[in-house]
Amino acid sequence: MRILITGLSGFLGQKLLSKLPADWEVVALSRSTLAAPPVVTQIKMDLTDADAYRSLPSQIDAVLSLAQSRAYSVFPGQTGDVYDVNVTASVRLADYAARAGAKSFTFFSTGSVYEPYAKPLRETDMELAPRSLNGVSKLAAERALSLYRDIFPVCCLRPFFPFGPHQTRSIVPTLFERINTGTAVQLDGKDGLTFSPVYVDDLINITVRAIEDHWRGAVNVAGLQTVTVRELSEAIARALGVEPVFSQSSSSALSLLPETDHLYSLYSPASMTNFDDALSQTIASFRNRKAPSI
Numbered sequence: 001m002r003i004l005i006t007g008l009s010g011f012l013g014q015k016l017l018s019k020l021p022a023d024w025e026v027v028a029l030s031r032s033t034l035a036a037p038p039v040v041t042q043i044k045m046d047l048t049d050a051d052a053y054r055s056l057p058s059q060i061d062a063v064l065s066l067a068q069s070r071a072y073s074v075f076p077g078q079t080g081d082v083y084d085v086n087v088t089a090s091v092r093l094a095d096y097a098a099r100a101g102a103k104s105f106t107f108f109s110t111g112s113v114y115e116p117y118a119k120p121l122r123e124t125d126m127e128l129a130p131r132s133l134n135g136v137s138k139l140a141a142e143r144a145l146s147l148y149r150d151i152f153p154v155c156c157l158r159p160f161f162p163f164g165p166h167q168t169r170s171i172v173p174t175l176f177e178r179i180n181t182g183t184a185v186q187l188d189g190k191d192g193l194t195f196s197p198v199y200v201d202d203l204i205n206i207t208v209r210a211i212e213d214h215w216r217g218a219v220n221v222a223g224l225q226t227v228t229v230r231e232l233s234e235a236i237a238r239a240l241g242v243e244p245v246f247s248q249s250s251s252s253a254l255s256l257l258p259e260t261d262h263l264y265s266l267y268s269p270a271s272m273t274n275f276d277d278a279l280s281q282t283i284a285s286f287r288n289r290k291a292p293s294i
Contacts (some may be wrong), residue, residue, distance in 0.1 A: 001025065002145055003211065004100075005055065006093065007045060007066030007108070008034055011167055015200050016066070022206060023217045027057055027145040029067075047089035048081075053096050060100040064212050065090055068134075079133060083228040087144065094148045104153045104214045105145065106207065111160040111220070111258060113139040121258035123158070123218040142218065157207065160222040160258055164200030164278070165285030172197065173280075175233050176286045184245040185233045189253030192229030196222040199278035206267050215266060220258035225275035228253075235276075241282045 002025040004208045007013050009030055017036050020026060034042055045052045047067055069078070069085035090107060097105050112135035113128055114121045130136050142156045163172040178185050198221055206221055225234075230246065237244040270283075 001061045001212075002027065002057075002059070003062040003064060004029065004060045004093075005066065005096075005177050006030075006089075007068060008036070010039075010068070011164075011169075012108070012162065012200065012203065013066050015164065015206050016168075016207070019201075019213075021203050027060070029056075031195060047092075048084040049267070050092065053092050056096055056100070058100060060097065060102050062104045063093055063097045063102050063106070064207070064211060065093055068108070069137075074133070082133055082137050083140075086134070087141045090141040091144050094145055098148065098151050102152050104155070104211060105148065106211050106215070107141065107145055107154065108207075109138045109142050109156045109157045109158045109218070110134060111158050111222075111256070113142070113158060114258070115291070117254060117256055121220065121256070123220055123259075123262055125262050132136055141183050149216065153214040153216045155210050156218045157210060158218055158258070159198055159203055160220065160256065161195050161197035162203050163197050163282055167200070167282070171195075171229075172232070172236075172282060173286060175229070176236055176283065177240065179233060179244050180240060180286075183243060184244075184247040185229065186247050186249055187229055187253070188249050188251040190248070191231070192253055194226060194228050194253065194255040194257065196226050197232075197262075198223040199273045199275070201278070202272050205271065206263070209267055213266070216269075219263050219266070220238045220260055222258050222260050223262060223275060224269055224272050225277075226257060232279075235279060236283060239280065 004027045006029045007015055008028045028040050028042050029045045031046055069082040077144060094105055112132050113130050115130040115132055115135050128139055130139055145154050148154055161171055167173050233244045
């Protein structure tokens with residue numbers, strides 16, 4: 001299979017590069033040169049450059065859009081850049097995929113499309129009203145891409161709290177940094193957020209399956225293990241041999257637990273990595289590098 005992929009320079013993309021299926025011929029679009037296997041054909045390209053899409057290969061079997069604006073949380077000030085990358089570039093990729101005869105299009109969305117999280121987090125809910133720039137732009141991209149569903153299968157994966165070795169941002173490395181430096185972990189309510197983080201290896205395996213099996217529609221992607229911030233902090237502290245320090249806010253704790261029945265009708269839960277093993281491998285990688293910044 002010949003597949004065009006964007007966003008390979010990020011956390012998920014770098015992991016995917018190390019786990020590429022042997023029968024994939026990969027065309028990677030990136031602004032800079034990637035540390036990639038020789039089997040990957042690299043094309044330097046700015047996704048916001050409309051003219052650049054004309055020079056892409058004339059035939060492709062699948063497209064995977066992992067790209068996300070690095071300014072996704074900067075509002076106001078970077079709204080244009082976020083929309084250019086998250087929305088406009090995604091639609092241009094879909095136009096290209098249609099011209100190139102693609103058999104599937106897989107788009108990395110986000111669980112934040114469900115903000116403010118007042119309802120059950122189901123893929124079938126059409127009354128979504130995200131409040132963040134990233135959530136609004138990703139939902140706009142999802143809805144624009146849905147127009148192509150009669151041309152090729154379009155799957156929008158909505159990951160919740162990915163984590164794994166060598167991650168530099170997100171909740172797990174942030175908690176590690178706080179506990180490792182003796183900084184208090186702030187909890188909303190007694191135990192803080194309740195959530196189901198997904199291990200990066202599982203997320204990549206699910207992504208590969210979505211592409212190869214031509215999944216359609218939105219799919220929530222979360223782990224099997226439900227934890228609170230307090231529980232996760234205590235597990236990290238045990239691994240480090242220290243006592244965690246907590247502070248509590250007056251805010252009520254959120255519970256972000258998406259429904260995953262759809263995911264596990266498509267992908268066997270028995271294939272998921274044991275949470276304790278995943279966390280242990282992640283913590284070990286943090287020990288061997290400069291601590292991530294908060």
